[in-house]
Amino acid sequence: QKYNVAVLGATGLVGRQIIETLEDRKFPVDQLFLLASSRSAGEDIKFRGETIEVQDVEGFDFSQAHIGLFSAGGSVSEKYAPIAADAGCVVIDNTSHFRNDFEIPLVVPEVNVASLADFRNRNIIANPNCSTIQMMVALKPIYDAYGIDRINVSTYQAVSGAGKKAVDELAKQTANLMNARPVDSEIFPKQMAFNVIPQIDVFEDNGYTREEMKMVNETHKILGDTTIAVNPTCVRVPVFFGHSEAINIETRMPYDFEHVKQLLNDAPGLELIEDEGDYPTPVTDASGNDTVYVGRLRQDISHPHGLNMWVVSDNTRKGAATNSVQIAEELIANYL
Numbered sequence: 001q002k003y004n005v006a007v008l009g010a011t012g013l014v015g016r017q018i019i020e021t022l023e024d025r026k027f028p029v030d031q032l033f034l035l036a037s038s039r040s041a042g043e044d045i046k047f048r049g050e051t052i053e054v055q056d057v058e059g060f061d062f063s064q065a066h067i068g069l070f071s072a073g074g075s076v077s078e079k080y081a082p083i084a085a086d087a088g089c090v091v092i093d094n095t096s097h098f099r100n101d102f103e104i105p106l107v108v109p110e111v112n113v114a115s116l117a118d119f120r121n122r123n124i125i126a127n128p129n130c131s132t133i134q135m136m137v138a139l140k141p142i143y144d145a146y147g148i149d150r151i152n153v154s155t156y157q158a159v160s161g162a163g164k165k166a167v168d169e170l171a172k173q174t175a176n177l178m179n180a181r182p183v184d185s186e187i188f189p190k191q192m193a194f195n196v197i198p199q200i201d202v203f204e205d206n207g208y209t210r211e212e213m214k215m216v217n218e219t220h221k222i223l224g225d226t227t228i229a230v231n232p233t234c235v236r237v238p239v240f241f242g243h244s245e246a247i248n249i250e251t252r253m254p255y256d257f258e259h260v261k262q263l264l265n266d267a268p269g270l271e272l273i274e275d276e277g278d279y280p281t282p283v284t285d286a287s288g289n290d291t292v293y294v295g296r297l298r299q300d301i302s303h304p305h306g307l308n309m310w311v312v313s314d315n316t317r318k319g320a321a322t323n324s325v326q327i328a329e330e331l332i333a334n335y336l
């Protein structure tokens with residue numbers, strides 16, 4: 001059986017990655033509808049060697065599509081996801097708009113695939129935040145075996161998480177600075193090139209940023225456990241593709257270090273780098289593939305239940321496009 005698929009935000013960074021991923025993973029696409037705003041309607045995009053014209057989402061009849069993969073921003077999903085869902089198109093939404101809605105499942109296939117069944121509540125499934133996805137893939141095996149009391153995490157996030165304009169801004173600032181020209185910042189709150197910025201998304205009343213609170217709330221929802229204390233600091237770094245995270249956890253029960261290595265070696269979607277002196281980086285390992293890499297795994301010398309790890313993954317792939325397409329694969333295998 002084949003499915004009609006609509007990609008909303010088809011001209012964006014994640015949208016283009018979704019189109020590539022559908023092709024690479026041989027998703028059984030019958031018709032592919034590529035949707036964006038009127039700005040890029042009429043543009044051509046290639047899929048399986050064919051040229052498909054981008055359409056304006058305004059006025060698109062979603063009853064033509066079985067599945068909709070949305071990544072055009074929160075306000076666009078707010079408007080069009082219910083319209084598509086009512087027309088019978090199951091929406092897999094990459095934005096944060098529906099993630100905290102208790103009726104809507106928030107799914108990382110390696111972690112909580114059973115919750116996907118709840119898609120029937122609203123015909124909408126939420127794809128988690130990129131930083132949360134890679135952290136969940138890495139922590140789930142340890143959580144299942146020993147429980148987790150507390151997560152302290154600092155992120156080193158690539159600019160592609162903020163979309164195409166953000167990638168362009170880093171490239172332009174870098175080129176300008178190399179030529180001793182002044183730089184402008186429009187997308188980022190401060191100069192991004194050759195700098196690090198400890199702010200992603202807006203500040204909340206508690207002094208954390210919204211990106212940081214996404215990691216807290218989404219971890220609770222995905223693991224179905226609000227007792228885990230999560231303390232994130234999210235930082236943007238001048239890397240184009242691939243998020244990195246320095247994670248320190250305290251397990252609930254004492255853990256066996258060799259067993260933890262075994263668990264991570266056996267875990268789906270994950271590769272543990274154990275070679276002495278080696279570790280994964282976003283550019284040399286993660287960028288351009290779907291794996292979540294774990295390295296620098298070591299026992300915490302400051303806490304008997306503490307464990308440290310370095311987790312790297314391509315934020316536009318496993319952090320967004322691949323996870324969405326995996327959800328679609330589960331959907332057609334088990335429900336549609």
Ligand code: A2P
Pocket residue numbers: 008009010011012013014015035036037038039040041057071072073076162163164165
């Ligand atoms: P468009 O090319 O028409 O602007 P990115 O995250 O890389 O910035 O991409 C954002 C994606 O969301 C693009 O495909 C963009 O399409 C799409 N988009 C943005 N605003 C809207 C809108 N109001 N309606 C439909 N698509 C939109």
